Amino acid sequence: MVRGKGGAAELGTICEGSLGEHGFIPVSLLEGGHTMYCPKCGSENTEQALFCAKCGASLKAASKPSRVLFGERAQIPPEIRGWNWGAFFLGWIWGVSHRVWVSLLQFIPIPLVGIIMAFVLGVKGNEWAWDSRKWDNVGHFKKTQRNWAYAGFAAAGV
């Protein structure tokens, strides 16, 4: 009777020890890897959940490292700096396509505003376009801007 009890206890100890020590089961599973905590309200959700069951906050966005995202946005490659002829000639048309909404200021019916905005877009266009749209790489960006420049020259009749 005593021997049997001891045997069972010993078996349990061995099992517990072998799980932890030899890592047969990933530690994340043992420590609740199936759950994640809502960054907004702190309630527990399943790992697969896209939204918090309690408050509805997006859980996928929270799991993304936002630090990297901001780093990308803040970093403007030196190669893309420079005058943007497409933005200069095509103004708001270029602006809408590149989500550079400030270009819509060209609609303000004040003399010179349109011309001033054209120059501002020419100078800042590349930076703004790089920030506001997703580009595969610098080459993709430059190629696209070159096409816009050609279109701009064509539209201006240069």
Ligand SMILES: [Zn+2]
């Ligand atoms: Zn929540």
